Amino acid sequence: MSFKMKMSVEGDTATIRLAGELDGSSAPDLNDLVSQAVGRQVGKLVLLLDELTYMSSAGVRCLIFAHQKLPRGSEITLVGTKPEVAETIRLTGFDRSIVMQ
Helix, strand or coil, X not given: CCCEEEEEEECCEEEEEEEEEECCCCHHHHHHHHHHHHHCCCCEEEEEEEEEEEEXXXXXXXXXXXXXXXXXXXXXXXXXXXXXXXXXXXXXXXXXXXXXX
C-alpha cells in the first residue's frame, strides 16, 4: 500500500492523517509536513493513524523529529494506532513522550 498523508490546521493544532506504510522512503515527506506545521506555530500535533498499517524505525524517527521541532511543552497525540504500530513505538520507549489513544 502506498503512503498518503493530509494535514489540516485549526487554531494551534495540526492534525495529520497517515495511511499506508511509513518507512524510510516515506519518512522524509512526513518530516517536511511536520516542518510546515511547526512553521505555522502549532502547539499540538495530532496524528490520525487508523489507516497506517506499518511503521518502521524511520517512522519512529519522524515522531522524535516532531517532538524536537515543536515548541517545548507541546503535545503529540497518536489516535487510532494499530497494535503492530503501537508495538514498534513501545519498543523504542518513545510512548512515554507522547499520548497514544
